[in-house]
Amino acid sequence: DDNQMKDPDMASAVAAIRTLLEFLKRDKGETILGLRESLTSATDCLTGVDSSVAVSSGGELFLRFISLTSLEHQDLSRCKKVMEERGELFLEKISMSRAKVAKLCHTFIKDGAKILTHSYSRVVLRVLEKAAAEKKRFSVYVTESQPDAAGRQMAEALRKLNVPVTVVLDAAVGYVLEKVDLVIVGAEGVVESGGIINKIGTYQMAVCSKAHNKPFYVVAESFKFVRLYPLNQQDVPDKFKYKADTLKTVQNLSEEHPMIDYTPPSLITLLFTDLGVLTPSAVSDELIKLYL
């Protein structure tokens, strides 16, 4: 929590990983197995605070990365030191990931393009910053994205970059799609099939984009790749669908508005990640390489 307040621009998953690294440094356990278990429960605890998919996947990837090395030392403290070093390396890698994504994606934004995006995404913002820095002229339509009106925050940030931006209603996506050239959204999580989990409203934006034949691009860092395979909207676990506070306090979840939806891979044109520009079918290969 402290970490996140320090830098609101940081992804919540990065803050979680910093926290886990700190947890590792302060851990007083006696065995590697015990360490692994406590790190897993720490990740679950953090997911209980911020129920985004990325925190859960980021934590799991952190754990795998730091253990993916020779831990055959006799001395536990030597093993821990190795793990801490790898942890720092991992953190460094992922801090660069957003910049890598922006570098890959901004070339797909042509001069004079009209872009549609959904809700508030720091990755999309970074991509648009880079495109604006490359002296490209483009205008943006951003959805209001109820129930938290996060789209207005995005519009504010874009106005600071002097990008012409229009806030549209969630209901106006079909209406405005004939005017736009491309759609770029972020992702809270990228699933095994190559589909994405993102703020509610993304799925219908993807369906309408397909109907209008507009390219639907997703920008996501690789730590968001998660070991889930939903087949429809119901398959996404409830712990990701609702805010953590809601899950703790509310009895009857069917009265609550879900915060995320699942977009199947057939509707996505390309995914821009720090591992490269991927088609949805290539995602499962990359996921295997990451988690092996």
Add this chain to the structure above:
Amino acid sequence: MNEEELVEYFRAQMRKDPDMASAVAAIRTLLEFLKRDKGETILGLRESLTSATDCLTGVDSSVAVSSGGELFLRFISLTSLEHQDLSRCKKVMEERGELFLEKISMSRAKVAKLCHTFIKDGAKILTHSYSRVVLRVLEKAAAEKKRFSVYVTESQPDAAGRQMAEALRKLNVPVTVVLDAAVGYVLEKVDLVIVGAEGVVESGGIINKIGTYQMAVCSKAHNKPFYVVAESFKFVRLYPLNQQDVPDKFKYKADTLKTVQNLSEEHPMIDYTPPSLITLLFTDLGVLTPSAVSDELIKLYL
């Protein structure tokens, strides 16, 4: 009857019966205008009725007021007006006007009678925003002792969906309000989609509250039937090819059109849904496919 009186009468009609369609109130107003008119020629009468319709569209910018007014004018003139005496002609026109009004007051009941049979027991229905016709249909289905549940979209920017949910709760129908953004999310759970229409265009497409178009696209993607319920006075002589083609005077509320300079900053209130996405239209002229609409439209306006 000058403009101010016209507008005042129209508003009074709307207040008297909030359940009445605004087009029906407009037609009552036009009938009253006809009765009080002091013109000397048939042609003058026709012109003043047309300008009265425009004036009312300026008050309530719904498509139905415009189409209803035009249909009223055509219906009352569709008779032998070969009398020497102007007052006799006017009397004939007034009688036909009353007949027209009576016919369209029955139209919502006819639509409900046709449509409720398509709602099977145990159905889950998705609807959009607040529509009195859809409400009437669901009332009839509930009266036939059918069990069904309804998802209704919140429908920003005026949150009209909540009004619909309230009305449905009074009928003891289980209803859930969903976000406009959650339409794609909830469509896998529903069996059919029923929406009203503000206007039905020549191609068989409809003009309705913003958000209808993307609901139709998603319904097509999920293979769910997309039904439209509309009275026949909503059939309008427009042929939009895309969203931009719909005239601005229908897209924004009348007050917005008068006060705001730069319309591109305003949220449009309606969108156009092409006929390819609509399964069936239920009207008081019968159950129509979108392609049959243009035939019916010609018969109406001839």
